[in-house]
Amino acid sequence: PGFYRRLCYNTPYREFLRRHVTEICEMFDVDGFFFDIVHDIPCACFYCRELMRNKGIDPANAEQRWRFAHQTMLDWQAEMTALVRRYHPRATIFYNAGHVGPRHRRMAPSFTHWELESLPSGGWGYLDFPLKIRYTRTLGLDSLGMTGKFHTSWGDFHSLKNRAALEFECFQMLALGAKCSVGDQLHPAGRLDEATYDLIGAVYRQVEAREPWCRGARAVTDVGVLTPEEFYIGPDRRIPPACFGFTRMLSELKVQFDVLDSKSDFSRYRVLVLPDRIEADDELARKIDNYVSRGGSLLVSCASGLDPKGERFLLDCLGLDYLGDADYSPDFLVIEGPLAEGLPKTELVMYMRGKKVRPRAGAQVLMETHVPYFNRTWDHFFSHRHTPSAGKPGGPGIVQNGRCIYFMHPVFEQYHANAPLWVKRLVGNALRRLLPDPVLDVKAPSSVLAAVNEQPGENRWVVHLLHYIPERRGQAFDVIEDVIPVTNIDVRVKTPRTVRRAVLVPEGRALETRREGAYTLFRLPVLEGHQMIALEF
Ligand SMILES: [Zn+2]
Known part of the structure; x- marks a missing residue:
């Protein structure tokens, strides 16, 4: 609807759309519906205000407006799906918002499958598709990867993607359990461009040859990663950087992992990762503690495991007391001990501010930190970047309690920011300690x-x-x-x-x-x- 002015589903547009879809259903033998560009709109139009007032929702409250928008979307999708199914019970139905994530779990009953729109050159980048498919493949519906034949993105007429890139994008879909779709846009003259279909054909012939080994395939995974997307959507509602950090890092480490939300079945995984910012309410904390007490392992970083107010750890299994933000940043990990393999024996900087924790009895400090001479402020500076280490102890940097390992720093967001090799090595070493025999x-x-x-x-x-x-x-x-x-x-x-x-x-x-x-x-x-x-x- 609109290009790109979005229309509210609580206006009379809703009725217009219903009649439009009804007409299509009555006139044609429909294979499926792909409703495009359907987003939650935190609207406060005349119609929305009226509905909100009736439900006791405050239109001036942004959070309540978002929640109302999401409920509007859920209701509208359910209505549309029921309408389509009345005419064409076997039609495929998908509502595209350019992203599929944890918010889709509640929407799933209105969908027949997931289409993962993700053109690496069109703003999504190469980390987006693997992040999405590793989540949607746990939801029980088929997933379809969607890239484009363009050099850039939609509407880029008379351009071609490099063949190696299209091969990678399609073969990665197969490897991660998705079907393939390559988007094109038709010239107004109505003739398909031959070079485009030579390109797609050359790749699809190879896809076809591979299909027998991909049909009905299910990923075998050791590790489940809870996505911060469920717990932290900033004011701009973008995917948190830690998501791309763990996707890249764990892929490079060749860890076999799925992406989960708090409703997922944890028992299928040998290790759970809680990257950087997975806040725990009582229910989730109980679920995770339970998972660990039944033999599961945990890798947790930074603010993960804290209660929603960020005041204390709700996860008992971490064996830690929370003391607040670290006093110094950047600070330095002192590389020695059981996680030091493959790293030089020195101090290595951690650029982003970590958390101050106190291990309880029984917890083992795997790596200590050193602090700098001072924090860099208006009246203290040292050279071009951060202040060097004073060689003085700052507190525990990495702590193990039973089968749980905690990193005080936001290691996944850090890896997305500038990819320090030592951060990846440390996480890799910690994972190997928890999972010495990966699949x-x-x-x-x-x-x-x-x-x-x-x-x-x-x-x-x-x-x-x-x-x-x-x-x-x-x-x-x-x-x-x-x-x-x-x-x-x-x-x-x-x-x-x-x-x-x-x-x-x-x-x-x-x-x-x-x-x-x-x-x-x-x-x-x-x-x-x-x-x-x-x-x-
Ligand atoms: Zn509205």
Whole structure:
């Protein structure tokens, strides 16, 4: 509705739209409806004010207005879906807002599937699709990845995406359990552009060849990450930076993970991650404590686990008392002890302000901090950036209590801001401490993405390896131009049953395998872009 002036669903537009959809339903044999650009509108028009007043909602209160807008959307979608189903019970129905996240859990009854609009060059970036699919694939409906054939975004007529980029985007959809959709826009002359369909055809032929190993596939995951999106939507209602931080970091570490909300089933995961800002109410705190007491592990950072007012930890399993914001920032982790592997024995800066905590009896400090000589303020400065370490102890930086590890700093937001390698190593080392036997272990550069899916109907697992490097060549967005081969990748997969055969698919060439305890080992001689390896039981 509108371009881009959005119309309120509480105005007579609602009735206009209902009649319009009814007419389409009566005139055509409809496959499906894709309602586009439907957003919650925190509206205070004449009609909304009237409705709010009747329900005792304060139109001057922004938070109440947002909640009212969301309820308006839920009601309108339910009404539309009921209307479409009356005529075409098998039609697909999707309401597009450019994003699918935790707010969609309540909307799910009005949807038949999820379409994940995410054009990496169109403002979404390369981290958006993996973040969304890792959430929607836990919701029980099919997911469809949607990119575009454009160099930039919608409306970019007479432009083409690089072929390697389109391959990566489609193959990543397959690897992460989504179906593929590539958007185009029709020239007003009504003729399809041949070069566009040569490009899409060249990629879709490869998708078609891969389909038998992707149909009905389900991700095998060790780790569940609660998304801060459910708990913290800033005034601009954007996806919190920690979301992109954990998506990138855990992908680079080749951790097999899903993205969860507070309603998800935690029992399917061996480790839960609470990144940076997962506030806990009593109910969620009980659910998480319960999960840990039944053998689950926890990796928590910064403000996660605090009550909604940010005053104290509601998670008993952390074994920590909360003392407030850290006195100094930046401060420095003293790299030694059980998480120091792969890092030099020195002090390493943590740029963002952390939290001050006191370990309770039984909790073990895994890494200490040092503080700087002083905070940089109007009357204290030191050189171009932050003040160096005074070598004096600042308090615990990383603490373990049982199967829970707590980082005082917002490590995921930090990784999204400037990607310090030591932050990734520390999180990786902590995860390995909690999960020494992950389902998938791949020795390959950080730019290689790895996933493993099960195909229960086919009695096999399928490992996906991808290697494409998005690079910021123009200032506007990342592009992918080349396929750069990676050779001799050693892979270990922990399978519940003995692997009879490992086969490169769709090529059909068998690989030599070795069994080592619960793991099947093989070496992929060369990865060119995307490779699937079927493990047949
Ligand atoms: Zn309104």
